[in-house]
Amino acid sequence: MxxxxxxxxxxxxxxxxxxxxxxxxxxxxxTTQKPQVVIDAIAKYYQEINANIHRGVHTLSQLATDAYEESRKKIQNHINAKFAHEVLFTSGTTHGINAVTNGFASILKPGDEILVSALEHHSNIVPWQMLCERTGAILRVIPMNTDGELIMAEYDKLLSDKTKVVTVNHISNALGTINPVKYMIDKAHEVGAAVLIDGAQAVPHLKPDVQELDCDFYVFSGHKLCGPTGTGILYGKEECLNKLPPYQGGGEMIKEVTFEKTTYAELPHKFEAGTPNIAGGIALGTAVDYMNEVGxxxxxxxxxxxxxxxxxxxxxxxxxxxxxxxxxxxxxxxxxxxxxxxxxxxxxxxxxxxxxxxxxxxxxxxxxxxxxxxxxxxxxxxxxxxxxxxxxxxxxxxxxxxxx
The missing domain is CATH 3.90.1150.10 (Aspartate Aminotransferase, domain 1)
Known part of the structure; x- marks a missing residue:
């Protein structure tokens, strides 16, 4: 107790x-409130090791890089990702979803179908609608009943060889419904569809095991997990992330740049353009530690x-x-x-x-x-x-x- x-x-x-x-x-x-250890972690970064990461040979840069990458490993272990490079830092769930939808713009073609549930937050509806407008794909809705549960019989009927993506929240923010995501993932994979799980409302209440779920993508926000605002995670299977083009261009996400051609960095840096929220990323690792200590x-x-x-x-x-x-x-x-x-x-x-x-x-x-x-x-x-x-x-x- x-x-x-x-x-x-x-x-x-x-x-x-x-x-x-x-x-x-x-x-x-x-948003959840923040324990003192998270607040202290943010202050400690700025007071003791404030420097940009990954690019510097000086001591502070190395200390900041180590702390940031240690946080990535903490989150990898927390969600049981196979590799640390499958864990991408974002500004939140919305950022993660948009990164994935942007990538699918180069994959989908007219007539392909995306299944979204009737229980979704706008951030897991609007980006997919925008993707459909860009590609000619069709958005289909998995219906709900009056108890606020998705109707699995209808979901099964909607799945077909046209289904390329299924996207559903793990837990409804408006009703608290816990969706049967493992069943939905397995059924989607039977028709060759990729699955994105919006875990924003789930991570404060449970530990998602992304390998057990076998989801292709899992996204969440740090601020729902007693962590800082402006932080989040996009998990993606290595092979899925490698299929997608970068969401943003800039520093850090490149391997080599000339005026004729740019080649991209390997995961995770391919999707992490520019200077990130370093203090927030470090403090998110602290929040994960705190939540696991509570149990x-x-x-x-x-x-x-x-x-x-x-x-x-x-x-x-x-x-x-x-x-x-x-x-x-x-x-x-x-x-x-x-x-x-x-x-x-x-x-x-x-x-x-x-x-x-x-x-x-x-x-x-x-x-x-x-x-x-x-x-x-x-x-x-x-x-x-x-x-x-x-x-x-x-x-x-x-x-x-x-x-x-």
């Missing part, structure tokens, strides 16, 4: 007051209890409806109250120090499916408590009374 008070002491921001009330932070689906079994147990308790307590509120009731689900509760706009609830409970997300959560197709403008989303992390959930429930009831 976790010592929650000890864990909470690792996060300086959790001691703050907001609008004169103790902060209750339930917007972890948007993902412990994290899952704590968040399971929070989800069950939060669901039970919120359903005591008259007129409250939860969206997303999948059998396999993580610690996200999206809900509305009859006759009240979610924004109004969110605004009032913010005055009571409670941070939730309101709106469509960059998942408008989900909201259109349920015929609602948006939801109130409470997303829990392992450092949250049942007492904080009690505060949320009391605040929502108070807002309901005010708005009735």
């Amino acid at each position: 976790l010592d929650i008070q000890k864990i909470r002491a690792d996060f300086p921001i959790l001691t703050q007051k907001v609008n004169g009330k103790p902060l209750v932070y339930f917007d972890n689906g948007a 993902f079994d412990n994290i899952q147990q704590q968040e399971k209890e929070l989800l069950e308790y939060g669901t039970q307590q919120l359903l005591t509120i008259e007129g409250l409806k939860i969206y997303g009731t999948a059998k396999e689900k993580t610690s996200v509760i999206s809900f509305n109250i009859d006759g009240i706009h979610p924004y109004d609830i969110g605004t009032i409970i913010d005055k009571l120090g409670i941070a939730v997300r309101t709106g469509h959560h960059c998942a408008q197709p989900i909201m259109n499916f349920f015929e609602i403008p948006g939801t109130i989303r409470a997303s829990f992390a392992f450092y949250n408590t049942k007492e904080e959930i009690d505060s949320l429930v009391a605040a929502v009831k108070r807002a309901q009374n005010m708005l009735a």
Whole structure:
């Protein structure tokens, strides 16, 4: 069992007051808070080894390079990638997806099909739509049911020899649904399709094993994993990354440049043009270390209890409806109250120090499916408590009374 008070002491921001009330932070689906060790890692880089990496022979450059590449190895081990060069640093999930879609622009042809799920964040819809416009490929949608689960029978029907890419989130940011990605990957590979998994919402809750999953690409953001903003990872199988052209041109990603021709560097540098977010990359490795020290079994147990308790307590509120009731689900509760706009609830409970997300959560197709403008989303992390959930429930009831 976790010592929650000890864990909470690792996060300086959790001691703050907001609008004169103790902060209750339930917007972890948007970004997680940062433990002191991550904050210290960023400061240490700038205070002690600030230098550009990979290019310098001087001591500081070598120290910075070693720290950055050590972080890459930590992440390789964390996701069980076969090679360190399959782990590419990005600015976040969106960057990783766009790097892959840009590469597929040279591979796809008119009439090829891309399957995307109805549960996707906009960042895993829009880049594929743009790719279809460039190539003449066709976007097909894997439908969902009213529990917020993808319909696997329909997915099976959509797969064909025209399917070249399947892209799906591991966990829905709007509903918390955990998708059966291993099944989907295996079925896609039967028809020769490549698979990209959007792991942005999964990595705070579980350790993805990319070799066990056998996905071709896996992308996630550091800031959802108690790491810094502006950091992320694109994992790709070596053979898949070698098939794709670089996403950006510039320094570091080249082998040789003349005015007549440029040849590209080997992986991972082929996809890492320019000076990266060095401090962020190093601190992301620190965040991974921290999360593993807490332990993902412990994290899952704590968040399971929070989800069950939060669901039970919120359903005591008259007129409250939860969206997303999948059998396999993580610690996200999206809900509305009859006759009240979610924004109004969110605004009032913010005055009571409670941070939730309101709106469509960059998942408008989900909201259109349920015929609602948006939801109130409470997303829990392992450092949250049942007492904080009690505060949320009391605040929502108070807002309901005010708005009735």
